[in-house]
Amino acid sequence: MARWFGKSGKSGDSDASGPAGRAGAAGQAEDDPLNTADALRLAYGRTGDQGLLRRAVLAAETARGQYPADDPHHASALSALCMLYRLRWERERDPALLERSLTYGRQAVDASPPGDPELGRHMSSLATSLQEAFDRGGRRQDIDEAIALYRSCLDILPAGHPEHAGQESNLANSLLRRAQKFPDAATLDEALTHARAALDDTPQKDPMYPVRAVNLGGVLLALVQTGQLRHAAEAQRMYEEALRRFPRSHPARGQVQGAVERIRYLRRTLGI
CATH class of the missing domain: 1.25.40 (Serine Threonine Protein Phosphatase 5, Tetratricopeptide repeat)
Incomplete structure (x- = not known):
């Protein structure tokens, strides 16, 4: 097939x-x-x-x-x-x-x-x-269904499957979306777990490595924004690592550069 x-x-x-x-x-x-x-x-x-x-x-x-x-x-x-x-x-x-x-x-x-x-x-x-659909309408049921589907994907894909890391990254992104719209510490912590696992399971030479570094950086930055300032340095490292690896023509470079500058400003301002 x-x-x-x-x-x-x-x-x-x-x-x-x-x-x-x-x-x-x-x-x-x-x-x-x-x-x-x-x-x-x-x-x-x-x-x-x-x-x-x-x-x-x-x-x-x-x-x-x-x-x-x-x-x-x-x-x-x-x-x-x-x-x-x-x-x-x-x-x-x-x-x-x-x-x-x-x-x-x-x-x-x-x-x-x-x-x-x-x-x-x-x-x-x-x-x-x-x-x-969730991004458009903000309905909790849409993101909850997406999360359930991604969890089901992970249930049927063994850990060594070549698409396992991608599905972990997808789940992390869905959990982050949910936590940003409906704040919940446990959801954000689960997003961090899956985003970190997705990056850990991705070879550094894989073209998806910088994308997953950005995804992890996004979760870490969300945690910083809830007051967990200890994650700021790692968030900055993840975004900077992605910038080093993205080709100059990559469409995400501008947004990632902006995130790096915001974190640097925050760390200078707070002395962290």
């Missing part, structure tokens, strides 16, 4: 990327619509061409109709649509697109047959869309 959309989305889709168009996996042909959708989605990521994104949606819709409901590829097609409509939402900001993403994501999880190795990815994709 093609492990489509496995690793090249944003952090929420695990922070992660994989080759498109794996031909021949479990008998999938090169012209399989799932492979086509994946290739178009990757091309959209490189170019930003909305026409490619809309063609990817059409290919995924074709796959959804092509595979019967009991075929794991059917669930993968639904999960693809979840991600693609979320990408359209991020670009177009039409709430109907986000709602469609959520609908397809839930259908993908429900349609996964017992033992489906892709279930964790389907749950993660739905959880990422739920985070978007």
Whole structure:
């Protein structure tokens, strides 16, 4: 079975990327619509061409109709649509697109047959869309559902699995979102545990290492903002480490630099 959309989305889709168009996996042909959708989605990521994104949606819709409901590829097609409509939402900001993403994501999880190795990815994709819904509407139920899904991903992924660290990072980010909207010390402490574990489990040469350093820095900074000033120095180190590793063209550099400057100012002001 093609492990489509496995690793090249944003952090929420695990922070992660994989080759498109794996031909021949479990008998999938090169012209399989799932492979086509994946290739178009990757091309959209490189170019930003909305026409490619809309063609990817059409290919995924074709796959959804092509595979019967009991075929794991059917669930993968639904999960693809979840991600693609979320990408359209991020670009177009039409709430109907986000709602469609959520609908397809839930259908993908429900349609996964017992033992489906892709279930964790389907749950993660739905959880990422739920985070978007939470960011938009602030409903506690959305972030709580996302957190539950990420926890379920970790339950079915062994510690040595290549996507385990990404899911820990995703869970940490969801917990941080929740704690920032609904302050709770235990939630923030759990976010710190998972963010630290995600970084510890990521090789330093992995391209996701600086992203996960930023994620850990964000949790540490949130703890500083609750009065736990002992975390300020480590938060600064995490952001500075990310800056050293990010390429100059990385879109997060400006925000990370701003965070470093704020922490430096805070530490100078408070003498910490």
